[in-house]
Amino acid sequence: MLKVNEIFYSLQGETSRIGLPTVFVRLTGCPLRCGYCDTAYAFNEGVPLEIPAILEQVASYRPRYVTVTGGEPLAQKECPALLASLCDAGYSVSLETSGALDIGKVDARVSRIVDIKTPASGEVDKNRWANLALLTPHDELKFVICDEADYVWAKQQLLEWRLNEKCPVLFSPVAGDLRPADLADWILRDRLDVRFQLQLHKLLWREDRGR
Incomplete structure (x- = not known):
């Protein structure tokens, strides 16, 4: 049994899968409180569903791609079982996680999109650095950048941990709060081997839920 906030069909707005029609399964709950969070409604709202009921709703959209997100999906102990079941059903599955919890139990078929929280997020002390050793080229790391100080810090982590040798790295x-062109200019100036990204869903639909 998992507590599910919403299940919806939209275009993937982030990661290397950006633009792909995707079913999103948003699970309820998160132990973090990032200052820029745009899904606070998922902290508590939701209904309990068994995995077969979730699979039935997902299948109704006839998708190829499925993303499990939150909140923080790994805060629910049955999340790895849901991810494995989605893979077994033949979907290409990705997981969006805060990076604060252990990703080691996630099925190897899942593409793990792992945040590294920056100082301005207010949750930098929650980063689980041990996750870095578990990453494969199938996964991705994401930095959400609030300001120039965040960018400098993120660049330091990128170089110190040689992150782009582990998997693709995204700066958003x-x-x-931060003018996108400023972040783009800094990346180009410093010749960073990262992918710049904007949240496509916000460009298309602003702040609508279920998008």
Whole structure:
């Protein structure tokens, strides 16, 4: 049994899968409180569903791609079982996780999109650095950048941990706080081997839920 906030069909707005039609399974609950969080409604709202009921709803959209997100999906102990069941059903599955919890129990078929929380997020002390050793080229790391100080810090982690040798690395500006062109200019100036990204769903639909 898992507590599910929403299940919806939309275009993937982030990661290397950006633009792909995707079913999103948003699970309820998160132990973090990032200052820029745009899904606070998922902290508590949701209904309990068994994995077969979740699979039935997902199948109704006839998708190829499925993303399990939150909140923080790994905060629910049955999340790895859900991910494995989605893979068994033949979907290409990705997991969006805060990086604060152990990703080691996630099925190897899942593409793990792991955040590294920056100082301005307010949750930098929650980063589980041990997760870095578990990453494969099938996974991705994401930095959400609030300001120039965040960028400098993220660049330091990128170089110190040689992160782009582990998997693709994404740098994304906080919507409404950091001008996207500024982040793009810094990346180009410093010749960083990262992927700049904007949240496509916010460009298309602003702040609508279920998008």
